[in-house]
Amino acid sequence: MSGAPSSWQVIQDQIRQRISRREWQPGEYIPHETDLAAEFGCARATMNRALRGLAEEGLLERRRKAGTRVALTPVRLARFHIPVIRDEIESKGASFQFSVLHRAIAVPPPDVLTRLQTGADQPQLHLQTLYTANGAPYVHEDRWINLDAVPAARDEAFxxxxxxxxxxxxxxFDGGDFTLSATAATAHDARVLGCAEGEGLFVLNRTTQAGGAVITSVRMVFHSGYAMHTAL
Amino acid sequence: MSGAPSSWQVIQDQIRQRISRREWQPGEYIPHETDLAAEFGCARATMNRALRGLAEEGLLERRRKAGTRVALTPVRLARFHIPVIRDEIESKGASFQFSVLHRAIAVPPPDVLTRLQTGADQPQLHLQTLYTANGAPYVHEDRWINLDAVPAARDEAFxxxxxxxxxxxxxxFDGGDFTLSATAATAHDARVLGCAEGEGLFVLNRTTQAGGAVITSVRMVFHSGYAMHTAL
DNA sequence: GAGTGGTCTAGACCACGTT
DNA sequence: ACGTGGTCTAGACCACTCT
Structure with missing residues (x-):
């Protein structure tokens, strides 16, 4: 379907099998790159590429001088695509709309001040926006924009x-962080998102930066029933 | 702190800067590997390593024959460490305990049957477990184990x-998937997790497989206030 | 001090897709 | 048909850490 697997991928899969079949036990040291390269009849660089990938997945632990061992705790990491709202909605075949419910320039509350790393005397841009899919509320966004970092936002109508x-x-942006959590729908959430008060809602808090300066801090409350999904 | 950055990392950062400073516009084609390698005075393999990383991050789009362009929509992906409960709790300096609240062999409900890919006449192992940190409820786990795939579980006391x-x-396991969502605490949730009924709780559904067979399907409801966090 | 993984190079061939 | 990225090799040097 998607092309012939390259050599290093084939090798990587073989190694993966040896691990999951317990031919190499957790915690056990596996042969050195050089030996494995000889066994598989490839260059060391190729073996390195295969093993490096497995180490990045958390399946192997590698240390110079020490060697390579099978990880004791297979700390898997999951990758989630961070939604660009429009794309996420349109990829489901739904139509995308948005409306800015609130727009003001004000001093942010303390928690936002902390995240924006701005002063208590510096007003910033506050936006509340509702994104809809086929007219149905999809996510409500409460956003603060750092006007020092993005002065052009002051005159933007969105x-x-x-x-x-x-x-x-x-x-x-070139950096930031995410927090995923849950909340019970407040009366306001329920009204905006068109759900019952008290429903469990999925929440994403996000801060993005550029060159060290915080650009924006946003809290997104998704419609009831929303879920993030990923394969391992 | 963490060692001198290697050459390909330095190069990667330079490229990253050119993108975030808009020296190369979104959608624009950037010079070929060969040319960039010449400009930076490195081997093409080194440049390839740098660019490949940026492509995996979603910052660049690369196609044979076409070339490399700056991604139009910087579809970032976030990496989350999937919690191994004991590690997660102990890494916070808290003590870890667990207790199996319920243990039975029964035919799973329809939704679990689908996930386990087992028949409606095949009883499987059902476990409900509470994990606590310093004695406080941390997460409640509702798990079904496929006894065909893991027969040893039948006689395990946990x-x-x-x-x-x-x-x-x-x-x-060597595969599976995750779903993150939110729910309002039911009376049962509230009792087990020691929170108020109706609170918003973070939910993780997980299915794991080995060699194509589904091993287990689990739903984990976390204590009130739980959040998953990651940096970009 | 020595051994292992990390990185780099110059060159080559191949696969894919048509900026 | 041809150009570009993808991969591979053999060899080299380096950085880190000490199952």
């Missing part, structure tokens, strides 16, 4: 581009 | 090892 898309275009 | 840890030891 008519043709949603805050989300506008920022991606105008203020490319 | 006294010294939690279901979680026992499975990691006895039935190494």
């Amino acid at each position: 008519a043709s581009f949603s805050p989300n898309e506008w920022l991606v275009r105008e203020a490319p | 006294a010294s090892f939690s279901p979680n840890e026992w499975l990691v030891r006895e039935a190494p």
Whole structure:
């Protein structure tokens, strides 16, 4: 389907099998790169590529001088695609809309001040936006934009581009963090998202930075029933 | 702190800067590997390593014959460490305990049957386990184990090892999927987790496989206030 | 001090897709 | 048909850590 697997991928799969079949026990040292390369009849660089991948997945632990061992605790890491709202909605075949419910310039509350790393006397841009799919509420976004970092936002109406898309275009970020959590729908959440008060809602908090400066801090509350999914 | 950055990392950072500073616009084709390698005075393999990493991050799009371009939509992917409960709790300096609240062999409900890919006439092992940190409820686990795939589970008491840890030891997996969502605490949730009914709780559904066979399907409901966090 | 993985190079061939 | 990225090799030097 997707092309012939390359040599290092084949080798990687073989190694993976030896691990999952317990031919190499957890905690056990496996042969050195050089020996494995000889066994598989490939260059050491190729074997390195295969093993490096497994180490990045957390299946192997490698240390210079010590060697390579099978990880004791297979600490798997899951990859989640961070949603660009429009893409996520349109990829489901639904139509995308948004409306800015609230727009103001004000001093953020303390928790946002901390995240934005701005002063208590510096007003910033506050936006509340509802994104809908086929007209149904999809996610409610409560966003603060650091006007020192993105002064152009002050005069932006967010008519043709949603805050989300506008920022991606105008203020490319190079860092940040995510927090996923849950909350019970408040009366306000319920009204905006069109769900019952008290329902469990999925929440994503996100801060993005560029060159060390925090650009924006956003809290997104998703519609009831929303879930993030990934394969291992 | 963590060693001198290697050449390909330095190069990768330079490229990253050119992108985030808009020296190369989104959608724009950047020079070929060969040319960039010449410009940076490195081997093509080294440049390839740098660019490949950026492509995996979603910052670049590469196609044979076409070339390399800056991604239009920087579809970032976030990496989350999948919690091994004991490690997660102990890494916070808390003590780890667990207790199996319920243990039975029965035919799973329809949704679990689908996930386990077993028949409606095949009883499987059902476990409900509470994990605690310093005695406080941490996560409640509702797990079904496929006895065809893991027959040894039938006679396991899960006294010294939690279901979680026992499975990691006895039935190494090589695939699966995750779903993250939210729910409002039911009366049962509230009682088990010691929270108020109706609170928003974080839920992780997980299915793990080995060699194509589904080993276990589990739903974990975390204590109120739990969050998953990651940096970009 | 010595051994192992980490990285780099120059060159080659191949696979894919048509900026 | 041809150009570009993907992969592989053989050899070399280096960095880190000490099952």
